[in-house]
Amino acid sequence: MNAGYALIACDVFADELSGLFVDPPWRDLVFLQMGLHDYPDKLRTSVQAIVDTLDADGRFDHIALAYGMCGNGLVGVQARSKSLVIPKAHDCISILLGSAERHEAILKANPATYFYSPGWIRNRRVPGPDREHWLKSFYTERYPDDPDLVDDLIAADVSVFSHHNCAAYVDLTNDRRARCYCENCAGFMGWQMTQHTGDASWLQALVRGPWSSDKFQIVAPGESIVAACSQLSMQ
Amino acid sequence: MEPKLNELSEAIKAGRRKEAKLATEELLAAGVAPEEVMSALSAGMDDVGRRFKANEIFVPEVLVAARAMQTSMNLLEPVLLSVGSEPEHTVVIGTVEGDLHDIGKNLVAMMVKAANFKVVDLGTNVSPDAFIAALREHRAAVIGLSALLTTTMPAMRRTVELIRESGVAVKVMVGGAPITQQFAQEIGADGYAPDAASAVDEAKRLIARTAA
Numbered sequence: 249m250n251a252g253y254a255l256i257a258c259d260v261f262a263d264e265l266s267g268l269f270v271d272p273p274w275r276d277l278v279f280l281q282m283g284l285h286d287y288p289d290k291l292r293t294s295v296q297a298i299v300d301t302l303d304a305d306g307r308f309d310h311i312a313l314a315y316g317m318c319g320n321g322l323v324g325v326q327a328r329s330k331s332l333v334i335p336k337a338h339d340c341i342s343i344l345l346g347s348a349e350r351h352e353a354i355l356k357a358n359p360a361t362y363f364y365s366p367g368w369i370r371n372r373r374v375p376g377p378d379r380e381h382w383l384k385s386f387y388t389e390r391y392p393d394d395p396d397l398v399d400d401l402i403a404a405d406v407s408v409f410s411h412h413n414c415a416a417y418v419d420l421t422n423d424r425r426a427r428c429y430c431e432n433c434a435g436f437m438g439w440q441m442t443q444h445t446g447d448a449s450w451l452q453a454l455v456r457g458p459w460s461s462d463k464f465q466i467v468a469p470g471e472s473i474v475a476a477c478s479q480l481s482m483q
Numbered sequence: 484m485e486p487k488l489n490e491l492s493e494a495i496k497a498g499r500r501k502e503a504k505l506a507t508e509e510l511l512a513a514g515v516a517p518e519e520v521m522s523a524l525s526a527g528m529d530d531v532g533r534r535f536k537a538n539e540i541f542v543p544e545v546l547v548a549a550r551a552m553q554t555s556m557n558l559l560e561p562v563l564l565s566v567g568s569e570p571e572h573t574v575v576i577g578t579v580e581g582d583l584h585d586i587g588k589n590l591v592a593m594m595v596k597a598a599n600f601k602v603v604d605l606g607t608n609v610s611p612d613a614f615i616a617a618l619r620e621h622r623a624a625v626i627g628l629s630a631l632l633t634t635t636m637p638a639m640r641r642t643v644e645l646i647r648e649s650g651v652a653v654k655v656m657v658g659g660a661p662i663t664q665q666f667a668q669e670i671g672a673d674g675y676a677p678d679a680a681s682a683v684d685e686a687k688r689l690i691a692r693t694a695a
Binding site for chain 2: 287288289290316317319320323338339351352355356359360383387397400401402404405407408411412474475
């Protein structure tokens with residue numbers, strides 16, 4: 249870490265990164281919009297574009313990524329002259345929970361779990377009352393002459409979440425408004441709600457080090473991120 | 484009848500169920516071969532898949548297109564059976580244990596069915612034992628395993644291992660958002676399909692390889 253680093257972070261971590269780290273050690277911080285994991289190719293090209301920009305910056309030797317597997321959206325990313333540092337996480341939820349194992353255990357206990365966090369809630373597209381409003385306006389603009397189709401599209405979106413039955417709230421920042429919002433969403437969806445206290449140690453380690461090999465993959469300059477199947481991580 | 488076939492494809496692309504149903508009924512009433520009608524459906528859905536991959540449309544649009552296609556298929560299937568166009572091969576399909584996501588799996592099931600395979604859809608959160616029992620019961624040529632979550636990729640690996648240990652002769656095809664060709668190879672799958680349209684080609688390729 250002595251040589252310094254730049255951080256590329258999903259916007260889902262904006263609250264945690266600004267709330268937990270006063271006088272942060274990164275030399276540069278670039279946020280990318282959240283939700284790109286739904287479009288892994290777009291996530292890949294967006295991250296690669298930022299990496300390419302940072303690659304020429306002589307102030308640091310590493311580029312840290314506040315991402316996990318995220319739909320394998322980071323596979324193929326490479327830097328020419330910097331090392332890439334990536335948490336061995338499934339996604340932001342693993343990082344907020346402090347370990348991939350804890351994340352896996354919650355899903356194993358109930359595969360019908362849908363995770364909420366303050367950042368994820370911030371975009372108001374989580375399953376809940378605001379999502380329907382957002383979709384209605386989005387699709388009405390796209391298909392202005394076909395209200396039946398818009399209704400069908402909203403019904404289809406509702407069906408996407410029909411197999412879930414539990415809103416799992418994960419928080420590192422004690423955000424009461426976000427928790428309350430999650431409660432509302434759970435009620436709206438007819439789900440139970442569980443709360444899981446976040447564990448900041450992984451995010452702390454990403455920001456302050458050390459980047460231990462059990463928690464982080466370091467990808468050398470010129471090498472690409474690949475999906476390492478044996479441990480579901482990057483190498 | 485070509486304009487009507489195009490009309491059907493367009494109805495699928497737009498997810499307009501009623502128009503798809505009407506066009507299908509008219510085509511069948513006019514005596515158009517059900518296989519031709521099925522091709523028009525697949526062509527429409529292929530286009531939907533392409534636009535989804537290009538991020539031009541989103542999951543709800545894919546789902547309404549799929550529902551429109553299903554409506555037409557419900558009309559077509561009895562006709563296909565009545566003309567003796569019975570599927571030669573069976574594909575067992577399901578989402579692996581611990582994973583409840585079914586959109587991709589359902590699309591693959593529908594597209595494979597449209598390509599005249601018998602499809603046995605076991606649903607989601609399917610245990611390896613349930614997969615193996617279904618393979619034995621239906622003597623499937625191909626099994627399609629789906630996973631959306633990186634957390635359930637190990638379950639896919641385990642399922643493939645147990646299928647191999649069971650000794651059932653079947654070609655294993657895998658897919659799902661986080662699944663890659665590399666992962667498919669590492670877990671010993673015979674085939675990998677990055678999307679629903681290629682799943683059809685992959686199933687055909689695997690069967691041809693078995694027959695060769």
